[in-house]
Amino acid sequence: MADDSTPAVVREVEEDHDLLTYNEAGARLAEEVQRLDGEAADLEAAGDTTQAGALRARAAALREAATRNGRLAANDANARGFLEYRPTPPQS
Numbered sequence: 001m002a003d004d005s006t007p008a009v010v011r012e013v014e015e016d017h018d019l020l021t022y023n024e025a026g027a028r029l030a031e032e033v034q035r036l037d038g039e040a041a042d043l044e045a046a047g048d049t050t051q052a053g054a055l056r057a058r059a060a061a062l063r064e065a066a067t068r069n070g071r072l073a074a075n076d077a078n079a080r081g082f083l084e085y086r087p088t089p090p091q092s
Contacts, residue, residue: 022072022073025069026070029062029063029065030066032059033059033062033066036055037056040052
């Protein structure tokens with residue numbers, strides 16, 4: 001059985017956009033890593049270490065992707081501003 005002591009992923013509250021934001025991408029990656037870790041733990045408990053190992057490898061790859069996503073978000077000065085864009089009134 002999976003370890004239920006891991007806190008659930010909490011998504012940041014934001015408006016629904018047609019864009020996949022850094023926050024949404026990060027939340028999706030974290031949710032998938034948690035799911036894979038849970039399935040791997042269940043398989044290990046059942047004695048299937050081969051499948052569990054494959055799931056753990058996939059979870060590790062997704063953790064690396066989440067790290068890259070976080071770096072991109074931190075370095076993208078325009079990402080947050082784009083979503084909060086407020087046009088300036090036209091100059092007369």
